[in-house]
Amino acid sequence: xxxxxxxxxxxxxxxxxxxxxxxxxxxxxxxxxxxxxxxxxxxxxxxxxxxxxxxxxxxxxxxxxxxxxxxxxxxxxxxxxxxxxxxxxxxxxxxxxxxxxxxxxxxxxxxxxxxxxxxxxxxxxxxxxxxxxxxxxxx
Numbered sequence: 001x002x003x004x005x006x007x008x009x010x011x012x013x014x015x016x017x018x019x020x021x022x023x024x025x026x027x028x029x030x031x032x033x034x035x036x037x038x039x040x041x042x043x044x045x046x047x048x049x050x051x052x053x054x055x056x057x058x059x060x061x062x063x064x065x066x067x068x069x070x071x072x073x074x075x076x077x078x079x080x081x082x083x084x085x086x087x088x089x090x091x092x093x094x095x096x097x098x099x100x101x102x103x104x105x106x107x108x109x110x111x112x113x114x115x116x117x118x119x120x121x122x123x124x125x126x127x128x129x130x131x132x133x134x135x136x137x138x139x
Contacts, residue, residue: 002072006073007096016044016129017031027049027050027051027052028049028052029048029049029052029053030047030048030049030052032085037044037057039050041058041131041134042130042131042134045131045134045135045137045138046134048138049137049138050137050138051078051137051138052138053135053138053139054139056135056139058135059126060082060128061083062083062132063083063085063120063121063124064082064083066082067080067081067082067083067084068080068082068083068086084120085120085121085123085124085127086098086119086123087114087119087120087122087123087126088119089123090123090127091122091123091126091127093127093131095127095129096126098130098133099126099129099130102133103133106129106133109125110122110125110126110129113125
């Protein structure tokens with residue numbers, strides 16, 4: 001996996017992810033400091049070498065069961081997302097396998113939430129868990 005610059009401005013670089021194979025063994029960053037990553041954070045986190053990040057700022061979805069749309073005057077004009085979750089549509093089997101194998105107690109919480117609050121809560125927690133575990137690896 002590698003990162004390719006898509007736009008440069010001042011000291012901040014915007015990168016897109018070029019997917020190939022991972023180089024996760026090194027504790028040396030495979031990206032430049034002051035880099036803004038735009039896209040699904042799971043793809044970027046998985047491409048980063050372990051133990052190379054000092055701070056992660058993210059604005060996750062919050063499972064509010066609503067649709068959100070960018071305002072017409074924003075840089076994201078026209079963008080939207082649904083803050084609704086479905087186990088069948090939103091959860092990847094690879095996530096379930098990873099969490100079950102590596103963090104069975106986390107999967108117990110997810111399954112308990114599915115049983116108590118429904119598949120939508122379980123799907124949301126699975127979506128978040130796989131990303132939080134990836135953040136833990138790079139932090």
